[in-house]
Amino acid sequence: MARTNADCGAWVTDLLEVEPDENVLEVGFGPGVVIQRLSKLVPAGRVAGIDASQEMVEQARARNEAAIQDGHVELRLGSAESLPFDEDSFDRALAINSMQVWPDGAAGLREIRRVMKQGGRIALGFTSYSGQPRGGVVEKIVAAGFTNARLVETDEWFCVLATKPGAG
Numbered sequence: 001m002a003r004t005n006a007d008c009g010a011w012v013t014d015l016l017e018v019e020p021d022e023n024v025l026e027v028g029f030g031p032g033v034v035i036q037r038l039s040k041l042v043p044a045g046r047v048a049g050i051d052a053s054q055e056m057v058e059q060a061r062a063r064n065e066a067a068i069q070d071g072h073v074e075l076r077l078g079s080a081e082s083l084p085f086d087e088d089s090f091d092r093a094l095a096i097n098s099m100q101v102w103p104d105g106a107a108g109l110r111e112i113r114r115v116m117k118q119g120g121r122i123a124l125g126f127t128s129y130s131g132q133p134r135g136g137v138v139e140k141i142v143a144a145g146f147t148n149a150r151l152v153e154t155d156e157w158f159c160v161l162a163t164k165p166g167a168g
Contacts, residue, residue, distance in 0.1 A: 005127065008157045009034035009096045012125035013041065015152060015159055021045045022091035027080045027112060028052070028098025032060025035075065039067045048074045048090070050083060080108030085115045094123040100132040109144030118166025122146060125159040134158050 013034065018024055021044040029035050029049035038047045047067070051057050057077045067073040078084055080095070080102045093112050102108040112122060124141065126132040137160045138149045146162035153159075 005030060005096050006033040006037075008125050008127050009094075010037060011154070011157060012094055012096060012123045012159050013037060015161060016092050016094055016121055016123045018042060018092050019045075023048070023089060025049065025083075025085070025090040025093040025112070025115065027083075027093065027095040027108070028101075029060050029075065030056050030096075030098075032056075032063040032075070034094070034096060035060055035064055035073060036067075039064065039073050045091075046072065046074070048076070048085065050076050050078045050080070052077070052079050079103065081111055083111045083115050087114055088117045089115045091117055091120050092122070093120065094125065096125045097127055097130040097132075099124055099137075100126070100130055105140060106144060109141060109146075113145050113164055116164045118164055120164045121161065122164070123159055123161050125157060127157055 018041045022042055023046045024038050026049040029051050035049050060075050064073045081104050093116055099105050138151055141149045141160055141162045147165045149162040151160055
């Protein structure tokens with residue numbers, strides 16, 4: 001599962017077009033494989049993540065120990081519905097195979113929107129094993145206040161990309 005999510009995560013981060021100086025948030029980072037990739041993609045930026053599992057936080061912290069020590073990566077225990085970050089903090093946000101297990105998907109998306117900068121981009125990626133149907137995700141992200149939502153699909157994965165309205 002970690003390998004499948006890592007491959008999907010690499011694809012999603014490519015779709016997100018992360019810039020080297022951006023601040024990026026991953027919601028539901030699991031063992032921290034995508035966090036590790038993101039930290040390399042944003043050498044002049046910052047990577048933060050939140051996960052509801054203490055075990056995953058510990059694994060991800062171990063995997064990303066050097067980047068955490070140098071202040072480049074910050075990983076926290078918590079939920080998508082109550083993000084411990086200030087408004088307008090992130091240029092990009094992503095979640096891989098996680099939205100379908102949030103207690104309240106709509107509230108989680110609204111919280112992500114709150115912590116994103118105007119013009120920031122979000123990507124929600126899913127593998128075929130996620131249990132998340134392709135239908136309805138675009139509508140959920142639009143209902144949370146994002147614009148320019150679109151679905152990108154492969155045989156194995158799908159991703160919904162959208163933008164927080166405003167200058168950017």
